[in-house]
Amino acid sequence: MASTLDHLAQLLNATLDAQHHRKAENALKEEAKKPKYSLSLLSIVSTAAQPPKTRLAAALAFKNFIRHNYVDEEGNYKLPLDEVQTIKQELVGLMISSPPTIQTQLGEAISLIADSDFWERWDTLTKDLVSRLSNTDYKVTNGVLEVAHSIFVRWRPLFQSNELNREVLHVVETFGEPFIQMLNIADQQIQANKDNAAELKGWLETMSLLTRIFYDLSCQDLPPVIETHLQPITVLLHKYLSYTNPVFGEEEDEATPLETLKSDICDALQLYTNKYDDDFGQYVQEFTNNVWNVLSSVGPERRYDSLTSKALQFLTAVASVRRHAEIFNNQQILGTIVEKVILPNVALRESDIEMFEDEPIEFIRRDLEGSDTDSRRRAATDFLRKLLESFEDLVTQVVFGYINHYLAAGKSDWKAKDTAVYLFLAIAAKGAVTAAQGVKTVNTHVNVVEFFEQHIAADLLSESSEPISKVDAIKYLYTFRSQLNKAQWATAIQPLIQNLASTNYVVYTYAAIAVERVLFLTDEQGQHMFPRDAIQPYAKDLLEHLFALIEKDTSAAKLQENEFLMRCIMRVLIVMKEGANECGIESVLNHLVSITNVIKENPSNPRFYYYHFEAIGALVRYCSSSPKVDLLARLWVPFATILNEDVSEFVPFVFQIFGLLLELNPSSQVPGDFKMLIEAVLAPGPWETRGNVPPLSRFIASIIPRAAAEIKAENKLEALLAIFQRLLAGKKTDQNAFDILEAIVGTFPADVLDPYFGTIITLVFGKLQASPTDSYKTRVARFYHLVSARAGEAKMGADFFIKHAEGIQSGVFTPFYLTVILPTTGQFARPVDRKLGVISYTKTLTDSEAFATRYAKGWGFTCNNLLDLLKNPPRVAAGFGDEIVNEADVDDIGFGVGFTPLNTCKRGPRDDFAEIVEVDKWVGLFLKDANARHGGKIAAFVEQRLTPEAKAALAPYLV
Incomplete structure (x- = not known):
């Protein structure tokens, strides 16, 4: 056992080494497959003889193992029950006795377990916690309260439900009274230890944790014990x-x-x-x-920021509660608020200027992105804007007095000017500042454009302005970008771009941020404010300059530090579309490949590499047919290396781009290099990572029609169907399963699929029995229509489906058709799905023996449903439209976890009958031709099986 733990400890240490971390992480993945791996990690955590960094690495590995391996999607344990029980018995005590950094990781692990088990499968936990509370040892008590808070804090963002109410009630019944008692004990201990620094700090931390738990217990409803x-x-x-x-006087x-x-x-x-x-x-x-x-x-010290x-x-x-807000409704009080609270907290401090100079990227994120939610400036602005909502005239009048004062002082003091601009931004913008448009609504008492021209524009143009004044000018344009019209932007864009040449990191980054958002900006008709032809003249130089800024430092960490520059590159390529060919596409590709090769060694900034792959996706989407560069050949080497080295962060992006390259490749064959990937994606390994499933499914669906001969010759169809079966069983992967199934059904004829089709239908029907989602029913209906529409050369059609369905259970097709297919098809929203329904129904009416003989009523129902679809004949747009590409929201809480789709690689809806463009005309021609083929039988069915209204509606298609 000792040697196993020593080996594990060595691997954990190696994960902390930048040179060996990937190899060590892969070795740990193998260790994780062994029995009792989680308990081995906990054993290392609890061993005081181990170095602190090893114990911390073990705690982190344990938390991540629990996240992925504790329960499945259905909430069933993936670990043996005895291991689950041991974890629950050991974990709380271990956390309580661990140092703070380890406590944090184990607390998160407890919270993960609580997500699935608390409270019904871990109903002893609350009592266990209460029993461990100490009246005399704050270390023990704080450990207990940390665990309690890590579980209860999960309630804060949740919507009320009966299940949640039961959980809170269970906790309050056990924890409520001890919580009240603990408040008094902590209070007494703080008084008793007022001169003992260590004890005092410990018991103040206890009171702090109790206050957080006070919030937790009250976040859903007011518990009786607290109300009392x-x-x-x-x-x-x-x-x-x-x-x-x-005691606390020294800190700064x-x-x-x-x-x-x-x-x-x-x-x-x-x-x-x-x-x-x-x-x-x-x-x-x-x-x-x-x-x-x-x-x-x-005071202004950083210790007081939060x-x-x-x-x-x-x-x-x-101020948000009207009856309380009235206490602020007074010019003198508002003046005091602005002077004593707002101004001290929006003015630049030395610490801000230090951050601007020494940690520029951190300054930008805090200032621009809202990661400064706990910053003084942000909080003071929010307070001022809330007051503005209630008392717009009065607040504007009071604040403008200060703005004018600071503008006058700003002629000789740039810090005063910064305060004036910040105050103006705070009161001019109303409502939320949107990521797409900036400020949409402006305070009617101010003139945004006039203020810019009089007080801001000079700083944008001047070579000698202070860097922070430049940033203020750029940020002003960025904030009010949708308030400027096209003509005003035509004048402002060039000076904005010129600021990219600044030597100051924050200035050129802000310029890149503003340029990117302006290129994204659209008018009310959805047209770009700066379309391709408007930026074509300087796009090549702009891209080269942005790449030069990114590549100034070629270490992996520094190169990917500034995601804003890469986002701007991505936006230029998206707006340029095919015009990227004229921007030195070879050079752009060289830069992107070179950056890929550097950052794959240590991917550390998910935002940067997300925008990076979107930029590559934009080149592939718009320039894959370019004679100037063979994108497929150029991307193969760096991407194959990523797959060989299993750079897990990049694998989902690589397969999305590979899928798009295949789909846009005019050849109906698989490019030579790609053949070796077929074997790799059929192995179970890559599918074990949740984030790989959508791109792998997309890639397989793209490769199947091009590799049909190899798949058939090498008996790979069963392996593909095994993947379909595995994905169909998952709650979150059944849509991916149908992507693969549709590719198979759309590629292979009936004689190839015949041996497997009964099993396919059994699996699909099995999931229909268990309260299926609407999206599942939609995919089942689409799958049916694809089979039904592939009558003719593929020799499928409705009869092929019926034969296999009835082979499973006699009479099963009728209820399936009446309760799933007809109603679901009527609810199809996408034109491509409705078009498939039209083709399927038409071929059923003309070529199905079963509907001609056994399902006479069904023939009539099918015809009526076809006529409903034809009331608004579906039109499917060909290929990629000219739609605006919206990248993922990197501020979203789920970003970077699991699968992040590349929008430049977004797949258009699958159209298996792209050659049929005007579907209503096709129906007429097909019905007439079939009627002739069958000696007038279709017309006879119309007479016998349809109501007079339906006959009248169908008549134009038969004449």
Whole structure:
């Protein structure tokens, strides 16, 4: 056992080494397949003799193992029951006794287990936690409360449900009274240890955790135990909002446990003000005064940043409730608020300027993207805008007095000018700032364009402006981009682009951000403000310059640091479309391939490499037929290397681009190199990673029609159908299963599929029995229509489907057709699906023996449903349209987890009958031809089986 643990510990250490981490991670994947792997990791975590970094790596590996291997999609355990039980018995105690960094990882693991097991499959946990609380040892108590909070915090974003209410009730019944008691104990211990720094900090952390749990327990509804004790709880909250202690006098940068506690109290006050005004409203005025005093007493040091932000968020909540907001409705009070709270918190501080100079990328993310949710500037702005919503005239008037003052001072002091511009941005923008359009609604009391011309434009143009003044000018254009018309933008775009030549990192990055968003900007008709012909003259130089900025430092970490530059490259290529051929496509491709080869060694910025692959996708989408460059050949080498080295972050992107390359390749054959991939994608390994499933399915669906001969000759059809079966069984992968099935059915004729078709239908029907989703029924109906429409050369058709369905169970086809196919087809939304339904129904009416003889009523139903579809004959757009490509939202909480689709590689709807363009004309020709072929039999069926209205509706197609 010891040697196994030693070997595991060596592998964990190797994952921390940049040179060997990938090899070590692959070796760990193999170890993870062995029995009791999770318990071995916990054993390393608990071994004090191991170095701290090894124990932390083991805790991290344990958490990730639990995330992927604890339960399946249905919530069933993937681990043996005895292992599950041992984990639950050991984990809480281990976390409580571990150092803080390890505690964090194990806490997250407990939260993951709680997601599936708490509370019904782990109903002893709450009692176990309560039993471990200590009245004298804050370390133990804090460990217990950390676990409790990591479980309860999951409730905060959830919508109410009976199941959730039962869970909260279970916790409150067990945890409620001990929680109230613990508040009093923590309070007593803080008093008793006011001169003992270590104990005091520990017990303040306890109070902080209890305050977070107070929020957790109240986030869904007000529990009776808290409602009963609300008054004494508010006394405690007041006490610790005002609490001071000279022990904490020395700190400057890091928040002390006291600031953290006050921040947590402000969080809870915000919740109660927003959610429980009936119960809590009586306390709001007093807490508002208390929080105001806190804001007035804190300094500009960074240790107070989070507290200031949370305090401002509470005041914003107060301003959101109309009856409480009235306390601010006074010119003098608003003046005091702006002077004492807003101005100190929006003015640039030395720490901001240091970040601007020393950590420019962090400055940009905090300032622009909203990752500064806890920043003073953001919170002060939100408070000001909330006041503006209620008292627009008064707030605008008060703030403009300060804007004019700072503009005057700004003539000789750029920091004052920065404050003026920031204040203007804060009050000019109304509503949310959208990612696509910037500010859509503007304060009617201000003139955005005039302010730009008078006070901002000079900084955009001037060579001698301070870098931060340049950034303010660019950010102004970025924020109000949809307020400028086409003519105004035509004047502004060139100076904006010129700022890309700045030597300052923040300035050129902001310029790239603004250029990218302007290129994305569309008018109300959906037309680009700057279409291809408008940027063609400078696109080549722009791209070269952006690549030069990215490649200034060729280390993997630095090269992929600045995702904003790569996003701009992506946008230029998307807007240029086929015009990229004229922008030095060979050079662009060289840069992209070179960047791929560097960052694959250590992918560290998911946003950067996402935009990077979107840029490659744009080249493939628009330039794959270019005579200037063979994209397939050029991309094969770097992409094959990624697959060989199993760079897991990049594999889903590679298969999406490979799939698109195949689909756009005019040859009906598989390009030589790709043949070796068929064997690789049929192996089970790649399918085990959830994020690989959609792109692998897409790739297989693309390769099947081109490799039909090899698949048939080498007996690979069974392996493909095994993948279909595996994917069909999953809740989240059944759509991918149908992608593969449609490719198979659309490629191979009846005689090849005949031995397998009964099994296929059995699997498809089996899932129909268990409350299928609408999307599943849609895919089943589409699959049926594809089989039905492939009458003729492929020798399938409705009769082929019926034969195999009835072979499973006699009489099963009628209810399937009446309850699934007809109603689902009537609800088809996509033109391509409705077109397939029209072709299928038409061929059923003309060529199905079963419908001609056994299903006479069904023939009539089919005809009526065909006529319904023809009331609005479906038209399918050919190939890629001129639609705007929206990239994924990288601020979305799920970004980078699992599968991220490349929108430049988005597959158009599958059209198996692209040669049929005007489907209504085709129906007429086909019916007439079939009627002649069958000696007038179709016309006879029309007479015998249709109502007079249906006959009249069908008549034009038969004449």
